[in-house]
Amino acid sequence: MQLLGGFLSPYVRRTAVSLNLTGVAYESVKVPVWDDPDAVKKHNPLVRIPTLVLDDGDVLVESYAILDALDEMAGDKRLVPASGAERRKVMKTTAVGAGTIDKTIWAVYELRFHDKEHVSRSWVDHNEAQALGGFGWLNEQAAAAGDGWLCGANITQADVTAAVAYSFANKVRPKMDLAAKFPALAAHNARCEALDAFKNAALPS
Ligand SMILES: N[C@@H](CCC(=O)N[C@@H](CS)C(=O)NCC(=O)O)C(=O)O
Structure with a gap:
């Protein structure tokens, strides 16, 4: 494929x-x-x-x-459990991660596709605030998980999407200052990015 x-x-x-x-x-x-x-x-x-x-x-x-x-x-x-409370938790955490991606990208598109004088600063701020809300919630999940994965003993789609969202936002909007604001999520991100599965799909420099 x-x-x-x-x-x-x-x-x-x-x-x-x-x-x-x-x-x-x-x-x-x-x-x-x-x-x-x-x-x-x-x-x-x-x-x-x-x-x-x-x-x-x-x-x-x-x-x-x-x-x-x-x-x-x-x-x-499989990366999302098939049913039950475990599935709901992974789906919710993944949805928050995917939402932070959407919101980060909407802010980036506003800046990319408008001339400077036509950029709506309030729309950029609105989207970034929502992305930061998502990252804040993910940071709480990461803090609760300690050195473990976000939703239990195994890596799930929640970990993948949260880590990809973090790395992307960190790259395209460094001003969001994620590492300082969300240290537990930063540590979770580092653990994910150290895996071969992430390294073999590396974010371009
Ligand atoms: N909801 C879609 C979003 C995909 C998406 O927006 N991809 C962007 C690249 S990051 C794209 O293809 N943009 C081209 C365009 O919208 O014209 C998904 O989850 O796959």
Whole structure:
């Protein structure tokens, strides 16, 4: 299968890390979605990355739907528990992580796609405040987990998405000063980024 999209995209990166953790083989095809939208459009009507092209030609779009299908393929290596309270906790924590990604990106897009005089500072601040709210809550979960994973004994999608969100925000909005504000989450991030699954889908420098 082919994973379309570069690892600067946190949605692509959480998918790649999940593929690495579950041991599902894939080829990374780093199509530049902004510069070559047609390369994505022929597979995905939304022209968004990640897009996962399966070996049988079927195509999966949107990271949450791709990750859901991946869990089905992964069997006992799945990253979201199949049911019950454990599943709810992982889903909620993952949702907060994904929400911080959305909010960080919306702030970045506002700054990127408007001339300086047309940037809405209040919209940037609004989105960053929501991202910081999410990171604050994740920091509490990381502090409660100590040296462990966010949702129990094993690494889950909650850890993947939280760590990818943190690394991305740290890179694109260093002014958010995450390490100083959220030390437990910073330590959790360092543990995740030290794993081969993360290193093999490294954030571009
Ligand atoms: N909800 C989507 C978000 C995907 C997304 O926004 N990807 C960005 C890259 S980070 C993209 O493809 N942007 C191109 C565009 O919107 O034109 C997901 O979870 O996969």
